[in-house]
Amino acid sequence: MKIAFVVPNMFKTRAFDAIEPLVFAILAARTPDDVEVVFWDERREDVPLDPTVDLVALTVETHTARRAYQIARQYRALGAAVVMGGHHPTFMADEALSHCDAIVRGDAEGVWEELVADFRAGRMRSVYTQTETADLADLRLDRSIFKGKGYAPATVIQYGRGCKFNCEFCSIRAFYGSCLRQRPVADVVDEIERMNHRHVFFIDDNIFVDTDKAKELFRALIPLNVTWSCQMSIDIAQDRELMKLLEKSGCAGALIGFESLNPENLKQMRKGWGVKRQDYETSIRILQDAGVMIYGSFVFGYDADTPDSFAETVDFAVRNRFFLGNFAGLMPTPGAKLYDRLRDEGRLLHERWWLDPDFRYGNATFVPRGMTPRQLTDGCHWARTQFYTAGSIFHRLWDRDTNIRNLHRAGYYLAANLVFRREAQAKHGQILGGDMALVPAEAGD
Ligand code: SF4
Structure with missing residues (x-):
C-alpha cells in the first residue's frame, strides 16, 4: 500500500x-x-x-x-x-x-x-x-519526509495548540475549542537539541496563552543557545518578567497581529484586549528593547476603516521600524464568526470566493462600509508596495536593538525583506489554484 x-x-x-x-x-x-x-x-x-x-x-x-x-x-x-x-x-x-x-x-x-x-x-x-x-505528550514526528524540500532554514516546533482569545475573523477557537494544551517542556527541549538548525520557529497560534507555561519553556531554552521566533499577541509586553525571559532565551522575532490602529475596529473584531492597559507604541518599544524584531500584521476592511487607513498604517509600521509587515484585506473564511456575519448581512461578493474562477489573490471578497471593494483591493496592494520600497527597507533597518543589532541580524533583515518584497508582488492578482495538469510520474522521474 x-x-x-x-x-x-x-x-x-x-x-x-x-x-x-x-x-x-x-x-x-x-x-x-x-x-x-x-x-x-x-x-x-x-x-x-x-x-x-x-x-x-x-x-x-x-x-x-x-x-x-x-x-x-x-x-x-x-x-x-x-x-x-x-x-x-x-x-x-x-x-x-x-x-x-x-x-x-x-x-x-x-x-x-x-x-x-x-x-x-x-x-x-x-x-x-x-x-x-x-x-500533546504523545506528539511524534517523522521529519525525514522534509529532506531536500528547500524550506526556510528554521526548525518548526509546536509547543501547544489553541488560543484563549476568540477574534471575530479567526477560526482557531472553532477548530480547537476552548481547551489549551502544551507539550511537556522536556520533550520540546529534546526535539530542539536533536535538530541541526540554530533557529527555531514556534508554530503555535499564540504561544503565550498560558504565561506560566510559556515562562517555563523560555527558562528551559536559555542553556540551548538558540535563537527563536514565534507568533504572539501584543498584550504580553505588559509582563516585565516575560520580557526578560524573551531576551535571555534568544527570542529574535515575533509575528504580531496588530490588525488595526483604530480602537473601534479592534472592538468590533473582539481584539480590544490588545491595547487595554498599554498603547501599541509603548508595547512595541518594550519588545524591541528586549531584542525582538517585529513582523507586524494588519487587516483592512473593518467598519471604521477609510481610504486614509492605508497610509496611516504604513506610516506607523515604518516609523516603528518593523522588521517585516503584512497588509491584507480582511478575509472572511469558513469557521470564523466574521464569515457568518458578512454572509448574513448580504455583504459577501461571492459566497464561496475561494472557488470562484474570477477571484484573484488580494481581491476584496466583501463590501466594506468605509470604502469600495476596489479601494480595499488597491489600498492593500499599495500598502504592501510602500512598505517594501528601498527607502522604507533602509529606514527600518536602523534600529540598534533589533534589525541592526549585529551583522548577522542585519543580513537576515535584508534577505527577508527582499524575499517578502518579491512575494508580495508575485502573489498579487494571481488566480487561486491555476488548474495545472499533474505530470505523470514516468515522465516526471
Ligand atoms: S487571531 Fe490570534 S489571538 Fe485572535 S483568536 Fe486567533 S490565534 Fe488567538
Missing part, C-alpha cells in the same frame, strides 16, 4: 517562504511501517501523477481548496482514493466531500490510524471526526 501526502500550492509559482508543514511529519510517524509513504509539497516542487499511489492525503486551507480539488480530481480519475483534512474540510464538510472520498475533522492524531486501518480493510468511512482532545 502506498500513501501520498500532498500540500497543494495556492498559485502556479513556487513559494520561497514555505516552512515545514508539521501535520505530515505527524501523520508519517503514525502511519504503519509496512505502508510506503511519499510526500510532495507543491509549494516547492511538482506533484507527479503516480499510478502506484493508493491513497492521497491533502491538507486543505481555504486559500488552497480550489487547487486541492483539482489535484483530487486527477488522482481519483486514476483510481486512487483521496482524503482531506485541515481547517477547510472541517468547516466545509459537504463541499470537500463532493471532491474527495473522506475527510478528517479536527486533530488527526488517533483518527488517522483508524482511517488507514479502515482503508486497508476496504471500509473507509466518509467522515472521521476527532472526538478526543489529543494529548
Whole structure:
C-alpha cells in the first residue's frame, strides 16, 4: 500500500517562504511501517501523477481548496482514493466531500490510524471526526519526509495548540475549542537539541496563552543557545518578567497581529484586549528593547476603516521600524464568526470566493462600509508596495536593538525583506489554484 501526502500550492509559482508543514511529519510517524509513504509539497516542487499511489492525503486551507480539488480530481480519475483534512474540510464538510472520498475533522492524531486501518480493510468511512482532545505528550514526528524540500532554514516546533482569545475573523477557537494544551517542556527541549538548525520557529497560534507555561519553556531554552521566533499577541509586553525571559532565551522575532490602529475596529473584531492597559507604541518599544524584531500584521476592511487607513498604517509600521509587515484585506473564511456575519448581512461578493474562477489573490471578497471593494483591493496592494520600497527597507533597518543589532541580524533583515518584497508582488492578482495538469510520474522521474 502506498500513501501520498500532498500540500497543494495556492498559485502556479513556487513559494520561497514555505516552512515545514508539521501535520505530515505527524501523520508519517503514525502511519504503519509496512505502508510506503511519499510526500510532495507543491509549494516547492511538482506533484507527479503516480499510478502506484493508493491513497492521497491533502491538507486543505481555504486559500488552497480550489487547487486541492483539482489535484483530487486527477488522482481519483486514476483510481486512487483521496482524503482531506485541515481547517477547510472541517468547516466545509459537504463541499470537500463532493471532491474527495473522506475527510478528517479536527486533530488527526488517533483518527488517522483508524482511517488507514479502515482503508486497508476496504471500509473507509466518509467522515472521521476527532472526538478526543489529543494529548500533546504523545506528539511524534517523522521529519525525514522534509529532506531536500528547500524550506526556510528554521526548525518548526509546536509547543501547544489553541488560543484563549476568540477574534471575530479567526477560526482557531472553532477548530480547537476552548481547551489549551502544551507539550511537556522536556520533550520540546529534546526535539530542539536533536535538530541541526540554530533557529527555531514556534508554530503555535499564540504561544503565550498560558504565561506560566510559556515562562517555563523560555527558562528551559536559555542553556540551548538558540535563537527563536514565534507568533504572539501584543498584550504580553505588559509582563516585565516575560520580557526578560524573551531576551535571555534568544527570542529574535515575533509575528504580531496588530490588525488595526483604530480602537473601534479592534472592538468590533473582539481584539480590544490588545491595547487595554498599554498603547501599541509603548508595547512595541518594550519588545524591541528586549531584542525582538517585529513582523507586524494588519487587516483592512473593518467598519471604521477609510481610504486614509492605508497610509496611516504604513506610516506607523515604518516609523516603528518593523522588521517585516503584512497588509491584507480582511478575509472572511469558513469557521470564523466574521464569515457568518458578512454572509448574513448580504455583504459577501461571492459566497464561496475561494472557488470562484474570477477571484484573484488580494481581491476584496466583501463590501466594506468605509470604502469600495476596489479601494480595499488597491489600498492593500499599495500598502504592501510602500512598505517594501528601498527607502522604507533602509529606514527600518536602523534600529540598534533589533534589525541592526549585529551583522548577522542585519543580513537576515535584508534577505527577508527582499524575499517578502518579491512575494508580495508575485502573489498579487494571481488566480487561486491555476488548474495545472499533474505530470505523470514516468515522465516526471
Ligand atoms: S487571531 Fe490570534 S489571538 Fe485572535 S483568536 Fe486567533 S490565534 Fe488567538
